[in-house]
Amino acid sequence: MTSIGVKVIRGLFGAAERVAPQIGGKAAFQLFCRTPNPKRLSEGEKRAIDRAAGFMEEARHHRLRVGSRCVMVHEFRPRQGRENAGTVLVLHGWRSRTEYMKSLIEAHRDAGFRVMSLDLPGHGGSVGRRLNLATAVRAAHVAGEWFGPFAAVVGHSFGGAVAVNAVAGSIVGIPPLAASKLVLIAAPSSIPVLFKDFGRYLNLGPRTQSALAEEVRRIAGRPLDEFIGSRQLAETPVPTLVIHAPDDREVPADHAELFAQAGDHVRLRWAPGLGHRRILSDPAIVEETLGFVARQAVTAH
Template structure:
């Protein structure tokens, strides 16, 4: 028996398929809008608790656009948290208290068009530009902890000079083109419309998707990296994390089971493992 959700999905797929055949350029514009427009959702109670004690401020980015920055602690090596697409800074705020207790200063920001920051649409290149801007403002970073699209943006930002001593990438995607293909097919768009959409996005941000491949950027990176990926991630397949780890000269891949794409962020064992990696190069008793 067909459920309401199955019927709705069939209607959506049929609509996108027909529009792709009848008007592929119009369908490409529609897919572009869907692909670049993040969803803003309210913070659950746990994230509101994690934000307690944080000092927030608004910083100016490009074209007077404002980004919201959060800060925990006032001294110590700086650790920056970077969320993913349709995420928010508070998703990674579970790292703040443990790291502050270890003597770190923890910072996070809502990416363009996310959380409390300005904007309606954004994509990977803009994530990376914003990360470079915030990183330059904050000064040298001891570490960056990033999730999903934020992890891909961190890889790109490191290749463009982000001053960061080590990085932790959680559920990192490696191939933006593959992700667009996956989303486009899932929504029912034809291959012709998907390729047209990619060309539109490449022109919009003045960078071809081929230059954003993590496996092509990683070989020239010398920043030690800890990659953590779950075998059951339904959003970013583990094969992407494996390709990225194989290409990164100083990378370690930790494979988990049963945490999926998002639970990975707040698992206590993962938080402890990340702390050990971040503390590895600091003199004792800084991280005792």
Template sequence: MTKKSANHTQSLKIPKIILLTSKLISFISPKLITLFAAKLFTTPIKHKIPKRELEMDRNSLQKLVSIPAIGKEVVVYEYGKSEKKVLLVHGWSGRGTQLFKIADELLKVGYSTLSFDAPAHGKSPGKDTIMVDFIATILEIEKQFGPFEAAIGHSLGGMSVLNAIKKGLKVNYAVVIGSGDIVEDIIDDFVAKLELKPTVSTLLRLHFEKKYGEKMNSYSAFLAAKETAIPVLVIHDNNDPEVPVKAGIHIHKYLKNGELLLTDGLGHRKILGNSKVIEKTVQFIQNK
């Protein structure tokens, strides 16, 4: 593997200052480290929009939309003009323009797309968020801008799409790319990356369950997949360093009407711009 391609399959590293701070707090108090880890877990990184996404950004009709269920606001992007609409949902620390290459191809075959900066992402206000907010945003956007022919989600966006379908989102097709699966695994992995003891993972899960009044694992993607009857295309890279390929394989196993596409060497983000992935995605939505 070349140095350039290796970058696409390399996991994001947590800054040393955060690792050191986490370890210090963990020695002081279990309650404090739980609150500190929860803050980190729910705070996305806001990246500057890259040049490659500027065209979609310039050519989109953008508006700030209220999501009453969570008391937050999001920036929505309407791209193209067609009654055949596809909803695009980015992942953690992503943006509404991140799936621009998929959006461009959909426009070419007669669709328009609608995407959004999730709470605390991109141009949307706020500093913290969680998957519950993503799902509530999807359901509210369907009310205001739907119906949608299909929904496409990347990473956390894929998990959110499946959970939104479980909660009533009506689409004919769904595509999930590099989607996470079991919530407990995601929390365990996060705690491991912080180089903290596994007991912190349990404390963090219990913290969220107390806050939201629900079992965190009830949001696992495979459980939503179990209840999903529509055709769903699951795309995952064998070398994804952020979300292991076993997540995609497991989700597919539980779908009633699923299709699985595994790729090699595309990692977690480059996969969104791969021509074969985009072609398969568009054809799937067109039922070709």
């Protein structure tokens, strides 16, 4: 059932469509970029963070300045005596954080990789309550300046979209992120579809939806309809592994199918029954991700 608050917001955007679509578009963009309140964690989220407490104590924590804000990057070094196989950048999704990527990080660290896990703006140890694709790509770029080049970038959900756009250099003014491989887990391919779905949820009319798209162009430097992951991967032939569950309710499976159309350098692996989040800790998925990354990995210097 739709809450009273959502009904009121939809009514306001309906009115804005008639009298002030530009203002409505800007307001919709701000809502789209608003990150969850870090103090309002579910019981499951609290348990996951508690379980990862010891794991996080093993990391070295780096606070990097990105524009006027700071982001946190957690460094997990290989076990003593293990040769450094390269550096892997891990990017979590929306309403997520490094702790939720624990299984993937541990597997790569134990295999000899140095793992850098970025808490995106407004998440985990990073400050703020705003996040959009441009700020996320900029944060990944800064991490790359400090810790790259990367043998691979592993991204889950929104983090996968960030990985693609960072490596493709799709945000005007931000150089491409240096990475030899990509792993995209439950990642959205079409950013325009996300905005269209968001606009439908808020009852945005066509003029307000156009104004929302214009905000994307203003922030990212490109029209919204250029942010199609399959096209970006087609123009950026980095070996890519796409992993997706057909039953994913947050990011439909057709996003994975779109990625797979980018070319022969993209391999699609279906993960039936694992949904959007369980996929991160499934042993078979973790093993396959590591195998793909470790195969002829490029050592970082």
